[in-house]
Amino acid sequence: MSYPMQTKGNRALSSVSTLLLSILFFISKPSNAQSSSPKFACDVTKNPSLAGYGFCNTGLNAEARVTDLVGRLTLEEKIGFLVSKATGVSRLGIPDYNWWSEALHGEREGTDTVFLFTTPPAVHREEEDRFGGTCSPYRKLEVLLDC
DSSP states (O other), X not given: OOOOOXXXXXXXXXXXXXXXXXXXXXXXXXXXXXXXXXXOXXXXXXXXXXXXXXXXXXXXXXXHHHHHHHHHSOHHHHHHTTSSEXXXXXXXXXXXXXXXXXXXXXXXXXXXXXXXXXXXXXXXXXXHHHHTTTSOGGGHHHHHHHO
């Protein structure tokens, strides 16, 4: 198999194309600015009225807090939590939440480490332990070869 010789003009065009594609990638990448301060229920600094709810009382055990929360939810609100994009309950200070983020099927919400290839299930955990917190997710192939 023969490859055409790369001329100076071709290299310049290739460099410009790479630059434009890189710019397009970074422009189209969703901003992570809003996730820098995660939303969570029981934020009494933003909503002091939540301090009176038992499920916000960290002094209670988990069972008491869950019982209090479930008792305050309507049937419709409980049903709303059964889907992946759970609707929040503003009257209780509970924000919307997309819990389909465990990446069980190769897709997840957010911008954590991503592997752009499939692997046998037996090595998933080993890869996560080895590469997950130590290497840049932008060097995926290099990570597998060099880390």
